[in-house]
Amino acid sequence: xxPVAEDFGRDGRIREDLRLxxxxxxxxxxxxxxxxxxIILARQRVKRLMVEMDFCTLARTRVITAVSELTRNxxxxxxSGEMTVFQSAPGSRLPLILCEFTDxxxxxxxxxxxxxxxxxxxxxxxxxxxGSRKLxxxxxxxxxxxxxxxxxxxxxxxx
Amino acid sequence: MSDIAxxxxxxxxxxxxxxxxxxxxxxxxxxxxxxxxxxxGARALIIDVSAMEIxxxxxxxxxxxxARMARVMGAETALVGMKKEVALTLIHLGVRMDGxxxxxxLEDGMALVSRGKGGDHDSxx
Ligand SMILES: Nc1ncnc2c1ncn2[C@@H]1O[C@H](COP(=O)(O)OP(=O)(O)OP(=O)(O)O)[C@@H](O)[C@H]1O
Ligand SMILES: [Mg+2]
Numbered sequence: 231x232x233p234v235a236e237d238f239g240r241d242g243r244i245r246e247d248l249r250l251x252x253x254x255x256x257x258x259x260x261x262x263x264x265x266x267x268x269i270i271l272a273r274q275r276v277k278r279l280m281v282e283m284d285f286c287t288l289a290r291t292r293v294i295t296a297v298s299e300l301t302r303n304x305x306x307x308x309x310s311g312e313m314t315v316f317q318s319a320p321g322s323r324l325p326l327i328l329c330e331f332t333d334x335x336x337x338x339x340x341x342x343x344x345x346x347x348x349x350x351x352x353x354x355x356x357x358x359x360x361g362s363r364k365l366x367x368x369x370x371x372x373x374x375x376x377x378x379x380x381x382x383x384x385x386x387x388x389x
Numbered sequence: 390m391s392d393i394a395x396x397x398x399x400x401x402x403x404x405x406x407x408x409x410x411x412x413x414x415x416x417x418x419x420x421x422x423x424x425x426x427x428x429x430g431a432r433a434l435i436i437d438v439s440a441m442e443i444x445x446x447x448x449x450x451x452x453x454x455x456a457r458m459a460r461v462m463g464a465e466t467a468l469v470g471m472k473k474e475v476a477l478t479l480i481h482l483g484v485r486m487d488g489x490x491x492x493x494x495l496e497d498g499m500a501l502v503s504r505g506k507g508g509d510h511d512s513x514x
Contacts, residue, residue: 266412273409273443291443291474295482298445302412347483357446361482 241367241388244324248368248384255316255328263331264310269301272313276329279315283325285387292365293327293385299358300331300381306352308335308379318386326386328368331379338373345371393418397429401499402464405437415448419455426464433502434459437495439470449484456489466490469498 238246247253258279261272276297280290297313304311311333318326338344345363350356359381363369368384393410395418396403402425410418426434436452438444444452456466467490479486492498 270409270411277442287472288474288477291472291478292481295443295445295478298443298447299482302445302447355446355450355484357483361446361484364481364483365478 244326244386245368248328248382249370253318253324253326255318255326258315258317260312260314262310262312263301263304263333266302266305269298269305272301273297276315276327279317280327280385283317283327285325285327285385289385289387293329293383296362296365296383297329299362300329300383303358303379303381304331304333304335306354308333311335311378324386326384328382328384331381334378337375337377337379338371339375341371341373392421395421395425397425397431400429400431401433401435401502402426402429402431403435403437403495405440407440409441409443410448412447415451419451419458422455423458423462426459426462431464433499434464434466435469435495435498435502436466437469437498438475439472441475442472444471444475444479446482446484449479449482449486453486453489456486460488465502467492467498467502469493469495 259275261268261275263272273294277290277294280293301313311331314330316328316330318324343349345359347360348356359371362383366383366385368382370382373379392414393404393406402422404418404422422434425431452468459466469492471491490501492501
């Protein structure tokens with residue numbers, strides 16, 4: 231677990247609330263992910279929602295880049311899976327978008343290793359997971375070997 | 390999606406990437422660019438990314454590889470018009486595009502790749 235104690239500003243509190251499931255979210259859309267075209271589709275769907283929610287271009291670019299990395303990981307490493315997007319209630323004091331990426335692929339043996347920049351089992355750059363973690367305000371990953379992987383990212387507006 | 394247009398003007402190959410290519414079209418684009426350089430003996434390659442809203446690690450690697458191969462074939466590459474949000478995101482992501490020059494506009498890009506050839510360029514004439 232990553233300690234958040236030193237980092238208990240507003241963002242730190244929101245992270246803690248997300249971790250404990252204390253933020254009320256509604257499910258907006260789901261995209262099956264198994265082909266390289268699905269990566270583009272997933273990006274477009276998240277983009278449209280973030281435009282609708284009036285996120286700034288930089289936040290949108292960061293999050294959509296992470297969506298691209300995480301859906302590509304599903305296609306490349308797990309074969310198929312799904313992206314589900316949630317949103318805080320419209321008009322909420324906290325405009326927030328959350329994307330969950332799940333697959334029933336092989337899972338990740340060592341998450342700490344997989345999160346290290348440059349680590350890749352597929353002779354690639356190994357920047358997808360470490361990058362997504364840096365690009366989004368909230369990042370969570372869990373994986374069970376032989377069962378699959380679940381990654382969650384979230385972004386909210388800083389008022 | 391439809392294939393990306395590749396233009397040749399003088400000794401320069403210009404590629405405006407209009408939309409978001411998927412992985413297959415991006416790979417196809419790389420092949421066609423290199424073919425065009427080979428066929429025309431172009432000394433410069435300009436890839437216009439100003440319409441791209443995101444560049445992820447896959448695309449940045451593909452662009453860097455294209456530039457590296459173009460150099461082996463004798464053409465210098467400039468990446469022009471990258472949105473500042475895209476550039477910032479690439480830095481966050483930890484991507485390094487070694488050997489790829491960047492310029493803000495097409496004109497700057499043209500100047501960059503022709504200057505890059507420098508005296509070397511003249512002596513070859
Ligand atoms: N959904 C997944 N299922 C199984 N393994 C995964 C999954 N996502 C990531 N991994 C493992 O974690 C490693 C690191 O992932 P990361 O996205 O950082 O790098 P990469 O996909 O190998 O390369 P890049 O994304 O830079 O092209 C992968 O090489 C793979 O072993
Ligand atoms: Mg990856």
